[in-house]
Each structure stands twice: as structure tokens, then as C-alpha cells.
Amino acid sequence: IVLFMVVIGYATLINKSTSIISTVENYDLSVWLNTNEESVSEAFYQKVAKIDGVQNYSLVTRFGGIVDKSLLINEPINDGSNNENVKIVVFDDNSLGKYLRTLGLSTDSLNSDSIPSVVLINKGITYDPIDQTAYETTYLNAKENDLIDVAYKTGETDQAGNELDPIINKLKIALITDQYPLGVDNSADMAILVISRKTSHELFGKMITNATMFIKSDNPNLVESKARAIYDEKPIGQLFVQNFKAFNDEAKRNLQTLFLFFYIFVGIISAISIMNILNSIYTTIMNRRRELA
Numbered sequence: 001i002v003l004f005m006v007v008i009g010y011a012t013l014i015n016k017s018t019s020i021i022s023t024v025e026n027y028d029l030s031v032w033l034n035t036n037e038e039s040v041s042e043a044f045y046q047k048v049a050k051i052d053g054v055q056n057y058s059l060v061t062r063f064g065g066i067v068d069k070s071l072l073i074n075e076p077i078n079d080g081s082n083n084e085n086v087k088i089v090v091f092d093d094n095s096l097g098k099y100l101r102t103l104g105l106s107t108d109s110l111n112s113d114s115i116p117s118v119v120l121i122n123k124g125i126t127y128d129p130i131d132q133t134a135y136e137t138t139y140l141n142a143k144e145n146d147l148i149d150v151a152y153k154t155g156e157t158d159q160a161g162n163e164l165d166p167i168i169n170k171l172k173i174a175l176i177t178d179q180y181p182l183g184v185d186n187s188a189d190m191a192i193l194v195i196s197r198k199t200s201h202e203l204f205g206k207m208i209t210n211a212t213m214f215i216k217s218d219n220p221n222l223v224e225s226k227a228r229a230i231y232d233e234k235p236i237g238q239l240f241v242q243n244f245k246a247f248n249d250e251a252k253r254n255l256q257t258l259f260l261f262f263y264i265f266v267g268i269i270s271a272i273s274i275m276n277i278l279n280s281i282y283t284t285i286m287n288r289r290r291e292l293a
Helices: 002-021 038-049 093-102 197-204 220-233 244-292
Strands: 029-034 054-065 086-091 117-121 123-128 133-138 147-152 167-177 191-196 212-217 238-243
Touching (some): 029 038, 029 220, 038 054, 038 220, 054 093, 054 147, 054 197, 086 093, 086 147, 086 197, 093 191, 191 197, 220 244
Antiparallel strands (some): 029 238, 054 212, 117 191, 123 133, 147 167
8 A cells, every 4th residue: 555655646746747848838949049240140040930840930038137126926936146036038020029919019019118118927837846836926016007127237347356237227017918929938937028129239238148049830850950951051150959849759758658667566556455455355254254164
């Protein structure tokens, strides 16, 4: 019975892992060309976008920001470095336009006011490693049209080696949503501020790293091989490709194999337990018959 309960406990934990892995992501591939020339990486991404099988894509730059702690409903479990408590996400104009249209907005709506506007993604799923539970979380105590101060640490230092003060900008919340755009998930476990590339350059400068390309495709393996072939034609910088579809498929296969062994083990334990119970019943009956005789 003890062995049976232990196996059932392990099976429950594995089932939780399977549920996490089985979560449908909104992208299959991430492609990042690490180069100091933004125009080179953008030209490469445009070639990749024309590969047969690419259904949709977005160019995303992400970096951490800091808002006043009074806005936080809960401290992030996965707290970022440098006290970051929000993620700032920058899209190219094409990707941003597609995302905003799904929300009933336009790119101009984020750039029209004197104070730049943002879309706040304020809900996500938090996984607590202590009690091993997942629950929906609201990150910031904020409303639409609120003005919030967002700080960004550049990491630069003065001649004495002291870190420079962070860049602080005031942003207006144009819309609050729980709809994640292509290439963005809630793995950061904190609120996400979506801004335009124009706003990013004006407020934070061009010190931010090159964008990463997130792809949704009907054949991730083929798109990956063709993207690498395009890079090999004229290799500049370093190319990093992550095939999340292949990773998830392999993880699912490994878990299924592990499940198979667990079920076989449970079956063996169950068979032995049933045989022991039947043997005990048979022995009891035979002893009672001898007593009655």
C-alpha cells in the first residue's frame, strides 16, 4: 500500500509537469541574430519571414523596468535583476500594428499624446514552487489612463565607476488586457508594458539589444533549417535558434515513456496486492473450515 501511494504521488507530480509542457505557446521558433548593426539583423529577419511555412512572426525586444512598489499587488516570485518588477516589450511597427488591431487600437493611439502610451498586460499565471500550485495573478494596482513612472537602469557607470542614475519616464496606460501578443508569455511573472519602437527610441535610446524574431509556423523544423541556410550564405554576427516545438515534443515523449514505466510498476504492485488479498482470504477460509471440522 505504501509503495502504491508513493507511485501515485510521483505520477501526480509528473502529470503537473505534463500539463505545464502541454501549454500551447503562441510561437514555435525564436531566432536571434546577435550583431551590432540593427539594419543587418532586420534584413536577415525579413528574409526569414519569406520562408514557406512561416504563418506569422513578430520582432520583439524585451528589457526590465522598475515601477514604484506601491503599485505592486504582490512581489514577483521570479524577481528580476536590479530590482526589476515590470517587463517592457518593444515591437516593430508591423508586429505592433497587428497586435493592437486585435485589441481595437491603432499604432497612432500609442504615439498621439504628448505623454507616450502603453498597453498593460496585467494578468498572468503564477506557479508557486513552494506549494506547487498555479493561480491567476493581477500584477499592478492600476487603471486605464493612469500615469505611471517607469525607470530603466542602463548599467552604465561614470568615470569613478559609480552606476548612473536610471532613466525615468512617465507613461500613460492606454489599455489594460490579459491578451498576450505573439512572442510574449508570462514566464517573467510580472506585468508587461507594450510600447512602440518609436517610443522606445525616444525614451530609452538605442542602447537596447537587437530584436528577437518569434515565429509561428506549420513546419518549425523546415523553417529552422532554411533560416540557418540563409545565415550560412552570409554569416554576420552570431545566430541563435530555439525550436520550442521540437523541445516540447521531446519532453512529452520522455514523460510518456516515464509514465509507461510508472503504470507498469503500478500494475505489478496492484497484481501482487490482489494476490496477497486473495491468498489471505483463502487461508482464512481454510483455517475456518478446519476449525469447524
